[in-house]
Amino acid sequence: MAKRPTVYDVAARAGVSIATVSFTFTQPHKVRPSTREAVEEAARALGYLPSASARGLARGKTGAIGLFSFDYYARNSGVTPDADAPFGDEANEDFRMFPLYHDEVQRGVEMECWRRGYVLMVGDTKSTSSEADIAGIAGRVDGLAVFPNTLPDEILLRISKRIPVVELSIPINNNGLHGVSVDNEGGLAALTEHLISVHGLTDIAFVGPLGFPDKEHRFSGYSRAMEAAGLAIRTVDTAPPGQLAAFARDTVAGMLAEGTLPQALACSTDEEALAYMDALAAAGVSVPGQIAVTGFDGLVAGLVNRPALTTVRQPLVELGRTGASILIDQVASPGKEPVKRQLPVKLMIRESCGCRAA
Incomplete structure (x- = not known):
């Protein structure tokens, strides 16, 4: 040889x-x-x-960053789509939904790791059955980035005693972990104020799953704007996992039957907004002619949809890059205090709120 x-x-x-x-x-x-x-x-x-092992021994490091992500289908339906099914086939879900929010954040993590000379290891909680499995994965990297609701806080805090941990998209808090997020509250407040001041709408319902930190902050922004205008706060029930499209259709049908359709739906994600726009179209309700619909995230799907979706755009790729940068900097020079960063968002005014396309 x-x-x-x-x-x-x-x-x-x-x-x-x-x-x-x-x-x-x-x-x-x-x-x-x-x-x-x-x-x-x-x-x-x-x-x-x-040799990765040789480099690791020489530096006392692995040269790798870990990312705990989640699979869209496993998280929302438990079904893997048929790769051979044509676009539009229900088994393949909605092709407009890709890339999703976490896809773009993960791309940012990948880009920063590449720029800084680190390998990225991606795992998901479906493939880990115990804390020992999670610890085993964490033991092979120099730092760990996690999406919301992927690992319990107590496990993350234990891991953080050995390697730096950064939370992605978790609003600024004092939990002792590094974190990077966006201005969820300010973004939804600005969007709600636009519906009120520019379009004169007074019956605006918030759509979104509460119990998630980022969605809670968006709801706070919506509530703040509604209260400031002296308007009643109204919410729409949350769809069960994997049932958003059917739930949106049933909700729209119920509102129409009861005569309770609001003037606008302020959705906490673009995914929700697109589902409700489809349900409204199927029921013969014009958007934005009869009801305005808005989202939050800034996915490509909202831009190519017709009508184009008015939304709040998160700097998703930059969020991932910032999280990876925090980790790599902490690996090189650990700090005593957690690093917390909040990135700005941008209001994207398009057609679904009633404004003319640019």
């Missing part, structure tokens, strides 16, 4: 030091592009692959 090439062979062929070779594969942003290209070309020519 031929001798495996080493870091010394790559350094000699590229005409650089072994430290430069190491930096090329662990912290590429610190190496000049021309030098990095020379090292990578030498590695390709020799068939060299850097």
